[in-house]
Amino acid sequence: xxxxxxxxxxxxEALRAVAAQDVSxxxxxxxxxxxxxxxxxxxxxxxxxxITVVTLAAAAVLAIAVAVPWKxxxxxxxxxxxxxxxxxRGGEVATAFFPLTYSSLPISNAxxxxxxxxxxxxxxxxxxPIDVPAAAAGGxxxxxxxxxxxxxxxxVARAVRFVSP
Amino acid sequence: MDRASSSDAALVGAIRRGDEEAxxxxxxxxxxxxxxxxxxxxxxxxxxxxxxxxxxxxLRGDRFDAGRGTLAGYLFGIARHHILKRLxxxxxxxxxxxxxxxxxxxxxxxxxxxxxxxxEAVEAVRAAIQSLPSAYREIITLCELEELxxxxxxxxxxxxxxxxxxxxxxxxxLLSAKLVRLTVGVRRS
Numbered sequence: 555x556x557x558x559x560x561x562x563x564x565x566x567e568a569l570r571a572v573a574a575q576d577v578s579x580x581x582x583x584x585x586x587x588x589x590x591x592x593x594x595x596x597x598x599x600x601x602x603x604x605i606t607v608v609t610l611a612a613a614a615v616l617a618i619a620v621a622v623p624w625k626x627x628x629x630x631x632x633x634x635x636x637x638x639x640x641x642x643r644g645g646e647v648a649t650a651f652f653p654l655t656y657s658s659l660p661i662s663n664a665x666x667x668x669x670x671x672x673x674x675x676x677x678x679x680x681x682x683p684i685d686v687p688a689a690a691a692g693g694x695x696x697x698x699x700x701x702x703x704x705x706x707x708x709x710v711a712r713a714v715r716f717v718s719p
Numbered sequence: 720m721d722r723a724s725s726s727d728a729a730l731v732g733a734i735r736r737g738d739e740e741a742x743x744x745x746x747x748x749x750x751x752x753x754x755x756x757x758x759x760x761x762x763x764x765x766x767x768x769x770x771x772x773x774x775x776x777x778l779r780g781d782r783f784d785a786g787r788g789t790l791a792g793y794l795f796g797i798a799r800h801h802i803l804k805r806l807x808x809x810x811x812x813x814x815x816x817x818x819x820x821x822x823x824x825x826x827x828x829x830x831x832x833x834x835x836x837x838x839e840a841v842e843a844v845r846a847a848i849q850s851l852p853s854a855y856r857e858i859i860t861l862c863e864l865e866e867l868x869x870x871x872x873x874x875x876x877x878x879x880x881x882x883x884x885x886x887x888x889x890x891x892x893l894l895s896a897k898l899v900r901l902t903v904g905v906r907r908s
Contacts, residue, residue, distance in 0.1 A: 565898065569844065585771050589774050589775065
């Protein structure tokens with residue numbers, strides 16, 4: 555005649571037997587296929603978004619370098635503002651951010667995109683090439699300088715700064 | 720955050736970036752437990768749907784905070800949410816405690832398994848589990864069949880650990896009583 559302990563032991567053993575028999579049970583491969591499609595769709599969406607942001611950032615930089623030369627003036631070139639510099643990542647030195655055309659738009663989830671721009675773009679912001687230390691061009695008279703473009707989630711560039719590595 | 724939860728968080732992060740390999744690892748680890756939980760709770764017809772909805776919720780960004788619990792607990796929690804919705808819709812059973820049945824257990828019945836083969840015993844247990852009220856079926860599934868510890872089970876069903884202990888105790892007693900009745904029926908037939 556089983557006592558309480560025996561009954562509990564019997565139930566526990568019975569449950570272990572059920573668990574052992576069920577261990578190979580799982581959903582069909584159709585469920586996995588459906589979920590994998592979702593994972594791939596996420597990856598595709600992320601890739602597309604990244605490409606869009608980089609493309610728009612590049613376009614914004616191009617606009618800076620090519621379509622805004624009117625900002626350059628003799629005065630600015632001669633006695634333009636000395637950019638305030640600040641330490642950036644990894645010991646880099648960067649100018650302050652210069653606002654771009656759409657800088658007043660609200661911004662969320664901004665990304666900083668590092669690009670190379672023609673050295674002549676510095677003049678568009680009233681900076682003489684000397685304002686970005688020569689190290690920015692690796693100590694040589696490189697045709698390009700590094701710049702960080704602040705791009706919003708909407709892909710619109712808000713500001714740019716020039717960086718000396 | 721310990722190493723396990725930090726690695727859970729990293730895994731979920733990779734999956735949400737569309738990393739197929741990370742997803743395959745996570746799916747292989749949890750598809751079985753989530754499927755079996757859903758199977759015991761709402762039947763074979765809904766178990767696959769629950770698995771799919773659980774992992775889709777993970778992929779689509781339901782928040783996982785590794786500081787608040789394990790990934791297993793998080794997945795079981797999502798699955799439970801879908802299971803409860805299904806149980807509510809199908810009204811598989813009326814709410815209510817079945818403790819009275821425990822009191823009616825005849826203490827001097829023979830062991831339920833004395834005269835049964837292993838296969839018969841397993842099937843009898845399976846049928847008995849299915850006939851339990853959902854709260855007891857759930858605690859038996861989580862703690863005994865899927866071997867979650869009490870703390871993890873408490874996290875999933877959102878109750879104190881003490882409640883898990885007492886509910887599991889009652890569930891086992893009730894299961895034992897049901898097994899006695901079921902196996903008596905088998906022996907008579």
